[in-house]
Amino acid sequence: MSPPRFVADSMLGTLSKKLRILGFDCKYFSAICDDDIALLAKDEGRILVTRDRQLALRCKKQNINTICLVGESVSDHLVHIAKEAGITQYQISTPGARCTTCNGMLNEMDRIPDEVPPWIKQNVKQFWSCADCGHIYWQGTHIRNLERLIGEINARL
Numbered sequence: 001m002s003p004p005r006f007v008a009d010s011m012l013g014t015l016s017k018k019l020r021i022l023g024f025d026c027k028y029f030s031a032i033c034d035d036d037i038a039l040l041a042k043d044e045g046r047i048l049v050t051r052d053r054q055l056a057l058r059c060k061k062q063n064i065n066t067i068c069l070v071g072e073s074v075s076d077h078l079v080h081i082a083k084e085a086g087i088t089q090y091q092i093s094t095p096g097a098r099c100t101t102c103n104g105m106l107n108e109m110d111r112i113p114d115e116v117p118p119w120i121k122q123n124v125k126q127f128w129s130c131a132d133c134g135h136i137y138w139q140g141t142h143i144r145n146l147e148r149l150i151g152e153i154n155a156r157l
């Protein structure tokens with residue numbers, strides 16, 4: 001089974017970034033109208049993720065696979081999504097992760113990029129760049145924080 005693909009509504013930017021780091025294809029636009037997001041979900045066979053009950057209801061009537069989230073907590077949202085989309089455990093693996101900015105695929109770089117600050121160059125050996133926007137990624141403390149969060153979420157699945 002191929003992994004689920006998502007489109008998140010414009011209120012769910014933080015959640016979209018988390019899903020992308022976790023390797024899920026998640027489209028997100030900071031401004032998109034309800035008709036467009038429903039059409040995109042339908043055309044591309046994506047699961048629509050929203051907190052908007054009206055939008056969820058409308059999409060379900062059109063047979064669009066929809067997950068209607070409640071509350072503000074990203075942890076709760078990720079648990080809810082895993083249960084509805086059949087994700088047994090979340091994994092953080094840099095190959096397969098997506099660009100948090102644009103949803104592009106990340107490729108490991110075969111050189112140390114000139115663009116990064118000197119103290120990073122001295123301490124980091126692996127870099128990834130986004131195939132679409134060129135943004136450069138490396139493993140830093142934010143990954144360790146994320147590992148803790150994902151560990152807590154996986155324990156709830």
Ligand SMILES: [Zn+2]
Nearest residue numbers: 099102130133
């Ligand atoms: Zn990108």
